[in-house]
Amino acid sequence: MAKSKEDVVQEFRVQSIQEAAIRVISRKGMAAATMQEIAAEAGVAKGTIYLYFRDREELVEKTFETAIGELHKRLDAALDREGTFEERLRGLMTAQFTFFNENREFFRLYHSLRMPEGSATQQRRQKRTCQPQFRARVDRLAVVLKQAMDAGEVRVFDPQRLALFVIEGSIALVLERLSEDAPPPESEDIEMVVSTLLSGIATPKSKRSSH
Amino acid sequence: MAKSKEDVVQEFRVQSIQEAAIRVISRKGMAAATMQEIAAEAGVAKGTIYLYFRDREELVEKTFETAIGELHKRLDAALDREGTFEERLRGLMTAQFTFFNENREFFRLYHSLRMPEGSATQQRRQKRTCQPQFRARVDRLAVVLKQAMDAGEVRVFDPQRLALFVIEGSIALVLERLSEDAPPPESEDIEMVVSTLLSGIATPKSKRSSH
DNA sequence: CGATACACTGACCGGACGTTCAGCGCGGTG
DNA sequence: CACCGCGCTGAACGTCCGGTCAGTGTATCG
Numbered sequence: 001m002a003k004s005k006e007d008v009v010q011e012f013r014v015q016s017i018q019e020a021a022i023r024v025i026s027r028k029g030m031a032a033a034t035m036q037e038i039a040a041e042a043g044v045a046k047g048t049i050y051l052y053f054r055d056r057e058e059l060v061e062k063t064f065e066t067a068i069g070e071l072h073k074r075l076d077a078a079l080d081r082e083g084t085f086e087e088r089l090r091g092l093m094t095a096q097f098t099f100f101n102e103n104r105e106f107f108r109l110y111h112s113l114r115m116p117e118g119s120a121t122q123q124r125r126q127k128r129t130c131q132p133q134f135r136a137r138v139d140r141l142a143v144v145l146k147q148a149m150d151a152g153e154v155r156v157f158d159p160q161r162l163a164l165f166v167i168e169g170s171i172a173l174v175l176e177r178l179s180e181d182a183p184p185p186e187s188e189d190i191e192m193v194v195s196t197l198l199s200g201i202a203t204p205k206s207k208r209s210s211h
Numbered sequence: 212m213a214k215s216k217e218d219v220v221q222e223f224r225v226q227s228i229q230e231a232a233i234r235v236i237s238r239k240g241m242a243a244a245t246m247q248e249i250a251a252e253a254g255v256a257k258g259t260i261y262l263y264f265r266d267r268e269e270l271v272e273k274t275f276e277t278a279i280g281e282l283h284k285r286l287d288a289a290l291d292r293e294g295t296f297e298e299r300l301r302g303l304m305t306a307q308f309t310f311f312n313e314n315r316e317f318f319r320l321y322h323s324l325r326m327p328e329g330s331a332t333q334q335r336r337q338k339r340t341c342q343p344q345f346r347a348r349v350d351r352l353a354v355v356l357k358q359a360m361d362a363g364e365v366r367v368f369d370p371q372r373l374a375l376f377v378i379e380g381s382i383a384l385v386l387e388r389l390s391e392d393a394p395p396p397e398s399e400d401i402e403m404v405v406s407t408l409l410s411g412i413a414t415p416k417s418k419r420s421s422h
Numbered sequence: 423c424g425a426t427a428c429a430c431t432g433a434c435c436g437g438a439c440g441t442t443c444a445g446c447g448c449g450g451t452g
Numbered sequence: 453c454a455c456c457g458c459g460c461t462g463a464a465c466g467t468c469c470g471g472t473c474a475g476t477g478t479a480t481c482g
Contacts, residue, residue: 035469046470046471056469117242117243117323157412158403164380168379168382172376172380184369189372192372200407200408200410201373201408202409220459246440247438255460256461258461261441266440427479429477431474431475431476432472435472438470439467439468443463445461448457448459449457451454
């Protein structure tokens, strides 16, 4: 059975509203984004939103899930390529930098959900539904690290923790880039992260005389 | 001229209110922290707060400045010690982990201000007053990195950017620790960061045969 | 073409929150 | 003791916003 006409309309509305929500939240921030403004941005009345989403909370949650799904697709694509550990790491970083560069607006939403605000119940719920999304993001890198550790290509640490460190550190770089007028080429930042990670920042005098 | 009695009372009130603000914001988050609750926590009436701070915004700002001053003192103390680059880096990391461990509550405030919300004017103002504080934090590490680069102990990158990466990455670790029931010893995380930074995560097979 | 269904609208409601200010009580003063 | 000044109080006010629902326009059906 193909999509009925109603389904198409429904899908269109949901999508319009979600896109509007991302735009408004990006512009104003999570706290200052009102249902009224989201509705206006989507070109519908406030009440209409409530035909498609139970309440503001559900709208934000669903919107975030949709948006982060796109990010995950990109990261997975980067990770599915074969190659050495270094190549895959570099690919992952590139995908991340590129995605956030193309979706600058999404960034604020991303961070607003990272550190939830609002009532205790809201916070708990937000945590329950959004935390796994962030975790999944870290996990993707952790898996790659684990493989490399098992293969002996990389020193053994807790892969989760190392992944966390790298992801968040590089997010800070993305954030910095967004606020700069003329950021250096992406490749420069990626290079710094990858090569620091691989061989450290100490000058390699240890190659000759290992202390 | 010594402090008059009124000054002492004034100082006490300001301090009580700021401490209450930190506690409440930490518990509820920036958006959910109401003047009512901060007043109750400080043991004064809501109106009293307005005798010492112009409005909510000023309260938050001043409170944050006071609190982050304490952090900076600690970091400076760690950096003022003499020692090798590695020792100073380790000291800095330790100071940071310790501070946030002792001031868990402060963390949420810290992050709420990092990504400002609210009206556009508020955001701009918050950015103007708080951004330099964060920047100062990164700068402290950047200076150490720069020194080490000049001394040839460390490969040359943009010190600011590298510092940013390290600071934010390690903040993520602190955050992770706070949410864990039984976090591993601090030293383990510190060790991971310091040794990754210094010599990278690649296994040092290059010592014998550089592939 | 009239009746019915239904997506949509937006004025309205209730509640929350920041801010104000008239008044209260208390320590000091004459 | 009577009076005064002032730090403090908290009820009241205005604003804002999420959520509701009676009403409206339109497409569909008999």
